[in-house]
Amino acid sequence: MQSFNPTEAGFYGEFGGAFVPEMLFPNVDELQREYRSIIHSDSFQEEFRALLKDYVGRPTPLFYSANLSSEFNAQIYLKREDLNHTGAHKINNTVGQILLAKRLNKKHIIAETGAGQHGVATATACALMGIGCTIFMGEVDIERQMPNVERMKLLGAKVVPATSGSRTLKDATNEAIREWINNPVDTHYIIGSVVGPHPYPDMVSKFQSVISEEIKAQLKEKTGSSEPDYILACLGGGSNAIGAFYHFIDNGKTKLIAVEAGGEGVHSGRTAATIALGRKGIIHGSKTYLIQTDDGQITEPHSISAGLDYPGIGPVHAYLHDTGRAQVVSVTDAEALDAAFQLSRKDGIIPALESAHALAYLPKMKLRKDDVVVVNLSGRGDKDMMTYKKHFEL
Amino acid sequence: MNRIHNLFGRKKENILSIYFTAGYPSLDDTTQIIRHLDAAGVDLIELGMPFSDPLADGPVIQESGQKAIQNGMSVKVLFEQLKDLRSSTEIPVILMGYLNPILQFGEEQFIEKCVGTGIDGVIIPDMPLPYYKEHWEQLCRKKGLSNILLITPETTDSRIAEIDVNSDGFIYMVSSNSITGSNKAMDLQKGYFERIEKMELRNPRLIGFGIHDQQSFDNACSYSNGAIIGSAFINHLSKEGTSADSIQKFYKKIKP
Numbered sequence: 105m106q107s108f109n110p111t112e113a114g115f116y117g118e119f120g121g122a123f124v125p126e127m128l129f130p131n132v133d134e135l136q137r138e139y140r141s142i143i144h145s146d147s148f149q150e151e152f153r154a155l156l157k158d159y160v161g162r163p164t165p166l167f168y169s170a171n172l173s174s175e176f177n178a179q180i181y182l183k184r185e186d187l188n189h190t191g192a193h194k195i196n197n198t199v200g201q202i203l204l205a206k207r208l209n210k211k212h213i214i215a216e217t218g219a220g221q222h223g224v225a226t227a228t229a230c231a232l233m234g235i236g237c238t239i240f241m242g243e244v245d246i247e248r249q250m251p252n253v254e255r256m257k258l259l260g261a262k263v264v265p266a267t268s269g270s271r272t273l274k275d276a277t278n279e280a281i282r283e284w285i286n287n288p289v290d291t292h293y294i295i296g297s298v299v300g301p302h303p304y305p306d307m308v309s310k311f312q313s314v315i316s317e318e319i320k321a322q323l324k325e326k327t328g329s330s331e332p333d334y335i336l337a338c339l340g341g342g343s344n345a346i347g348a349f350y351h352f353i354d355n356g357k358t359k360l361i362a363v364e365a366g367g368e369g370v371h372s373g374r375t376a377a378t379i380a381l382g383r384k385g386i387i388h389g390s391k392t393y394l395i396q397t398d399d400g401q402i403t404e405p406h407s408i409s410a411g412l413d414y415p416g417i418g419p420v421h422a423y424l425h426d427t428g429r430a431q432v433v434s435v436t437d438a439e440a441l442d443a444a445f446q447l448s449r450k451d452g453i454i455p456a457l458e459s460a461h462a463l464a465y466l467p468k469m470k471l472r473k474d475d476v477v478v479v480n481l482s483g484r485g486d487k488d489m490m491t492y493k494k495h496f497e498l
Numbered sequence: 499m500n501r502i503h504n505l506f507g508r509k510k511e512n513i514l515s516i517y518f519t520a521g522y523p524s525l526d527d528t529t530q531i532i533r534h535l536d537a538a539g540v541d542l543i544e545l546g547m548p549f550s551d552p553l554a555d556g557p558v559i560q561e562s563g564q565k566a567i568q569n570g571m572s573v574k575v576l577f578e579q580l581k582d583l584r585s586s587t588e589i590p591v592i593l594m595g596y597l598n599p600i601l602q603f604g605e606e607q608f609i610e611k612c613v614g615t616g617i618d619g620v621i622i623p624d625m626p627l628p629y630y631k632e633h634w635e636q637l638c639r640k641k642g643l644s645n646i647l648l649i650t651p652e653t654t655d656s657r658i659a660e661i662d663v664n665s666d667g668f669i670y671m672v673s674s675n676s677i678t679g680s681n682k683a684m685d686l687q688k689g690y691f692e693r694i695e696k697m698e699l700r701n702p703r704l705i706g707f708g709i710h711d712q713q714s715f716d717n718a719c720s721y722s723n724g725a726i727i728g729s730a731f732i733n734h735l736s737k738e739g740t741s742a743d744s745i746q747k748f749y750k751k752i753k754p
Binding site for chain 1: 572597654
């Protein structure tokens with residue numbers, strides 16, 4: 105769990121750091137000082153691992169898809185994060201952070217959410233621990249992900265619509281940060297991705313790294329080798345991607361491929377493909393690539409997938425891209441929809457639209473018969489049924 | 499010595515600083531509002547550079563920023579507007595804004611332009627102190643551009659001491675744990691204000707966030723050298739317009 109670390113100040117190369125106003129300094133400083141010793145302590149790890157096993161349902165299966173393997177002429181495995189409790193990888197992180205918040209004696213939790221998966225995972229962990237929570241969600245996302253809004257409410261969370269800006273994930277994050285400024289002492293902010301000021305990118309990476317830890321062991325058992333040729337994951341902020349990459353970063357063999365949301369096309373003006381279009385700058389307290397105007401105003405992104413509809417990426421991914429360790433590509437809304445349809449019909453698995461982006465890159469790869477490819481199926485598609493219904497005319 | 503140092507050198511109390519967003523309500527209002535504020539008797543001006551994602555700001559400043567961006571305001575356009583600033587006024591002017599638009603403009607070029615147009619200081623809330631020291635301090639000192647730092651009720655004494663060493667011009671005391679434009683009761687902050695007063699900092703102090711009328715201004719001034727008004731002034735501009743009379747009227751409400 106300690107192999108890949110940022111510097112003491114939270115930098116991966118030139119990316120990361122904590123560019124926060126003084127109002128947030130004490131909150132962020134407290135986390136920076138405490139998080140390592142807490143999350144690496146035996147008692148924390150024991151409680152975290154037990155919850156992942158008995159509550160979240162880990163390890164999640166690594167499924168050999170005979171159908172996709174034959175379709176794409178390679179050995180294709182799906183890491184079934186969709187089978188986690190609440191239906192996505194997000195809960196790996198919220199369980200970790202709620203245990204941290206308890207140890208810091210925090211009385212209230214706030215979180216942002218895009219697709220609603222992180223919101224549901226946060227509300228779930230809060231219900232389990234008996235801590236109140238407030239979830240900020242863009243007005244646009246509330247409309248397109250209504251089932252998740254209803255789940256959060258049933259779990260006891262207060263859902264607050266973000267009405268500023270583009271009314272999506274970026275603005276929900278702004279609102280959560282403002283709430284944190286207004287309540288700095290007893291509130292913990294559970295960020296759902298590897299974004300935000302240090303230590304969030306590192307902390308969330310470490311909680312999600314259980315994904316690649318399991319892939320390694322499961323592949324070893326199934327193929328005799330713990331190192332695949334390729335790992336594919338969708339990339340919004342980048343938490344499922346870093347989770348799937350983490351334990352392979354230091355090996356020279358595995359090609360890491362992150363798939364961004366191309367929206368209606370990278371040059372259509374309606375896209376969330378940050379690496380394709382972004383320039384270096386600061387978003388939500390972290391230096392990274394982001395989509396912005398020449399004047400430094402952050403652009404309103406577009407993706408059919410609410411979870412990838414974010415104009416930045418985690419600083420760790422900016423670093424992996426710049427150093428050439430990971431390859432960042434993009435697929436369009438239409439390609440993701442096709443891939444979701446295909447997996448539903450071929451394997452009987454309805455993927456989340458986010459995860460469908462990773463699947464949609466398979467046809468674009470030049471694969472050989474014996475290439476071992478792991479696709480991180482980060483979440484299930486129940487929440488996207490309204491969109492699927494509309495596009496597939498069900 | 500810049501105009502900020504001169505101001506605090508000659509005036510020790512009841513200093514009124516006004517914040518407004520450049521390019522709001524209309525793109526070309528910026529310099530006219532500066533002149534009217536100067537004529538009305540305001541001591542110091544904080545000129546906000548609008549940003550799409552202002553983390554520390556409440557709805558009033560957010561909305562004025564969004565409007566200003568729509569109007570076409572940017573760092574580049576602002577410096578164009580300010581090129582004749584010093585032919586008409588000697589009031590100290592500070593630019594306040596988030597780091598990202600400055601990074602895209604170019605940090606060195608930004609400092610050069612500030613000095614060239616007669617800007618006296620900057621407030622960049624999301625620029626960390628170590629980053630300032632590494633990338634900005636030397637140039638700011640050389641060019642006489644003040645960097646003003648913030649403290650809040652949660653800032654520890656040891657950090658306040660560090661900020662006092664590194665802040666130049668004055669210290670911006672955020673009145674409560676809040677974003678701008680909040681009306682958290684200021685009387686609850688008595689303990690914080692008195693604690694800071696007792697620290698005998700080398701810098702003068704202005705209190706901001708939530709100051710909106712004569713009473714809150716006077717209250718803040720009783721613990722500091724003066725106070726900063728932002729959201730309440732922007733609200734006034736939205737309702738009453740940008741004329742000399744309107745701005746004079748606002749000033750008289752704060753300082754009858």
